[in-house]
Amino acid sequence: MKREVRIGTRGSKLALWQANYLQAELAKIGLSASINIIKTKGDKIQDLSFDKIEGKGFFTKEIEDALLNEEVDLAVHSMKDLPTTSPEGLVITAVSYREDPTDWLIIRKEVSVKNKLLQLEKGAVVGTSSARRKAQLLHFRSDLVLKDIRGNVPTRIDKLRQGQFDAIILAGAGITRLELDLSEFDVIKFDPKEFIPAPAQGVLAFQVRESDKELRRQLRALHKQEVADCTNVERRVLKLLDGGCHLPLGAYCTKDHEGNYHLWAAYAETATAPLKQIRLSSSTRFELAEEAIKSLKG
Template sequence: MIRIGTRGSRLALWQAHFVQAELRKHGLDSELEVIKTQGDRVQHLGFDKLEGKGFFTKEIEDALLAGQIDCAVHSLKDLPTNQPDGLVLAALSYRASVEDVVLIHRDRVVKGQPFWLGDGATIGTSSNRRKAILKDLHPGLQPVDIRGNVPTRMKKALTGELDAVVLAAAGLERLELDLSDLEVIRPSPREFVPAPGQGVMAVQTREEDIDMRKKLSLLHHPVVGECTNVERTVLNLMQGGCSMPLGVYCEKDQMGNFHVWAAYAPGAGAHLRRVQLSQSTRAGLPEAVVEQLLSAPTTI
């Protein structure tokens, strides 16, 4: 029986149950072990105020290293780019819709404005990346820090507590949330650049557990691995974590070429820098993206 570690949020449990079902297709039985992380316990602080980089993963990784669980399921975008000694990523899932979506209270829609929101509109997000991109595309908005699970954050727009919120499409789709009472804006991920690894689930295990690694490799999606490796290498080279105002998105086309879009704000209040690069190979691509991000002219 494989013991799977997971956070206890509705989305985290959906992801763990998905991995369970995938393992079952290969005749492998498993059970879930729910573990609370720092990010779950501390709900009153923004991500940039929490200590360290792995505030949704560390406690689960500690349990994995201690042998209390056999593998762990994470949202890839929550995982620090450097694995703790003794742990490896054994599989990456399919990629769900990668973009962020803006959910707007129906009475606050202002058509003709960016994101259909007027100047001074409040928009909920605790992500520095989303705040920087929103400022670039619509300087008149008023970002408001929000925490909590996906339904809790969505409710802030539904009730009118805020004019709008920004959430990842993947979570909304996986939870099959009813958006019919909200106006939904889906900006292109090439413009509203997502977090590295957004929309992907990662299955982590112990490096020494070769048998478990072989079993989990049955779930791996190689092209997703190639593209997210580019994204996460950029994040790693920038020495960033979840709180860095950095978006990176990589696509692989049918000819085998890689296309990368990146957006970065070098400091609080700084203008957004954007880069788009394409190559026939991944070799040197993250390094080229970082070089341009650090020297790119700011967006006016």
């Protein structure tokens, strides 16, 4: 009897988009799959910003536990939510294409000011729960008032629509994948080399049990090595700083046609501390992340 692969995922619209995408990709290589929704700590705790939730992996741990307990066979994660070290017994076997890696600033049109930096008045209220985004926003506009915002992507946009914030900042990848209509707002799409995204932003990671050699072999057909070459550098920077997704760190790596790597990073010790930004280039990935750490900490 042909095996049906059980996919573990969170239940938000974006997570389900990711699971359905993976299901369709598996079908292309002849694998049938079912989708199993698992609630994570990050889904259950809606009243705290990310940096106040204990531990790392609060959007992934329960899914990883289900994998280890053989309740599911394959997990799909937003790679930027994934701790840099997999639990013993689990491995990242493949990564997806990279969707738009940029952050988007979404502004209510009635408060948008065209001739101001970021199109916001002095003291404008911006919604974000990300320490990385807070540090970079304050670097550009120290007068902004930053307020935590939780909930999935459509929920956050609704809160903006209701006037709870003047603007919010979200990953462009999620908005693009959900095909959300933002025509009622003004949108600034940041250059990822200036407002630096989270490590691996826009990439999906496919995680399986290390012992499931057959599925690991089959998943190699989905793996995008060019993407992995760059996200490995970004996530190495994060790992060397011993950080989770609450760390005020942006890292973005590209590879040019000659095979050279270019890395942009921004780091602050806290969301309100001074921001250090760097750019490095190298013909190899070897020790590129280590060089970045020296520059960021120097």
